[in-house]
Amino acid sequence: MSEKEGRVPPGGALAHRVPDLGALELLLAVARLGSLGAAARELGITQPAASSRVRSMERQLGVALVDRSPRGSRLTDAGALVTDWARRIVEAAEAFDVGAQALRDRRDSRLRVTASMTIAEYLLPGWLLALRAQRPDTAVSLHAGNSTVVAERLLADQADLGFVEGVSVPAGLDSAVIAHDRLIVVTAPAHPWARRSRPLKSAELAATPLILREEGSGTRQVLDAALGGLARPLIELSSTTAVKAAAVSGAGPAVLSELAVGEELATRRLVLIPVEGVTLARDLRAVWPTGHRPVGPARELLSLTRG
Numbered sequence: 001m002s003e004k005e006g007r008v009p010p011g012g013a014l015a016h017r018v019p020d021l022g023a024l025e026l027l028l029a030v031a032r033l034g035s036l037g038a039a040a041r042e043l044g045i046t047q048p049a050a051s052s053r054v055r056s057m058e059r060q061l062g063v064a065l066v067d068r069s070p071r072g073s074r075l076t077d078a079g080a081l082v083t084d085w086a087r088r089i090v091e092a093a094e095a096f097d098v099g100a101q102a103l104r105d106r107r108d109s110r111l112r113v114t115a116s117m118t119i120a121e122y123l124l125p126g127w128l129l130a131l132r133a134q135r136p137d138t139a140v141s142l143h144a145g146n147s148t149v150v151a152e153r154l155l156a157d158q159a160d161l162g163f164v165e166g167v168s169v170p171a172g173l174d175s176a177v178i179a180h181d182r183l184i185v186v187t188a189p190a191h192p193w194a195r196r197s198r199p200l201k202s203a204e205l206a207a208t209p210l211i212l213r214e215e216g217s218g219t220r221q222v223l224d225a226a227l228g229g230l231a232r233p234l235i236e237l238s239s240t241t242a243v244k245a246a247a248v249s250g251a252g253p254a255v256l257s258e259l260a261v262g263e264e265l266a267t268r269r270l271v272l273i274p275v276e277g278v279t280l281a282r283d284l285r286a287v288w289p290t291g292h293r294p295v296g297p298a299r300e301l302l303s304l305t306r307g
Helices: 013-017 023-034 036-043 047-061 077-108 119-122 124-134 145-153 202-207 217-227 242-250 262-266 295-305
Strands: 068-069 071-077 111-113 140-144 161-164 173-187 211-213 236-237 254-257 270-271 280-289
Touching: 023 036, 023 047, 023 071, 023 077, 036 047, 068 202, 071 077, 077 242, 077 280, 111 124, 111 145, 111 242, 111 295, 119 124, 119 140, 119 161, 145 161, 145 173, 145 280, 161 173, 161 254, 161 295, 173 211, 173 217, 173 295, 202 217, 211 217, 211 242, 211 254, 217 254, 236 242, 280 295
Parallel strands: 111 140, 111 161, 211 236
Antiparallel strands: 068 071, 161 280, 173 254, 173 270, 173 280
């Protein structure tokens, strides 16, 4: 067999030669009901539209399929044969649809979320409660880690949707900005910085050992980039809650998300330290593997974050 003889027809050629499912379903209804008008009513279309669809199918196949008369519509011999083939095609399409729905149901039965610590602790609980109201049967699992871990889990297909707060989007991921945040410097009230009359200089902040998140965290990345480098950490901790607790205890100054310290500032367990010469604003992003836009529950959760 030559290469030309064994070649599969170009994609889309079959679709031009075979009637669409709607036309085949109409032909089956005519065979079952014996009337083009009755078939049209069952399928929710007008009789002229049904007639036009049958004529189009006859032109496409090059044979007459239906004999029309005042007493009703009767399949021609060719029409009866085509109807047998159509029945098998429609049954296969129905099986395909059932299988595809089963895949969607399996996909929609769970949602795996991974998020950096600040988002996981202070924003995601509200979003997930709202999602549960919309999808009570979807089981949600949440893994919290730094921005590097979020990227790793998404790229390893261990999560359906992620959230990060770093300087840039990790390689291999697409993103959408869902919120904005600001990092602030805080200390316990007894710390000398709390009695300053002037804002802290950015250079002094950069040179001071701080209570910091671990390397790879979004907070650490933003602070390092904004200051052009950091002193060796006073303490290095793996969660926002732990950093906040250390600062409240008086261990030293910390840089935290404004989202995380509202209550502590209001009750004076922490004090805001103004800083000049640097902007510590950052974008919070939803992320997912490049080219794989969120679908199902992940898409709904993404929509809720923007609401």
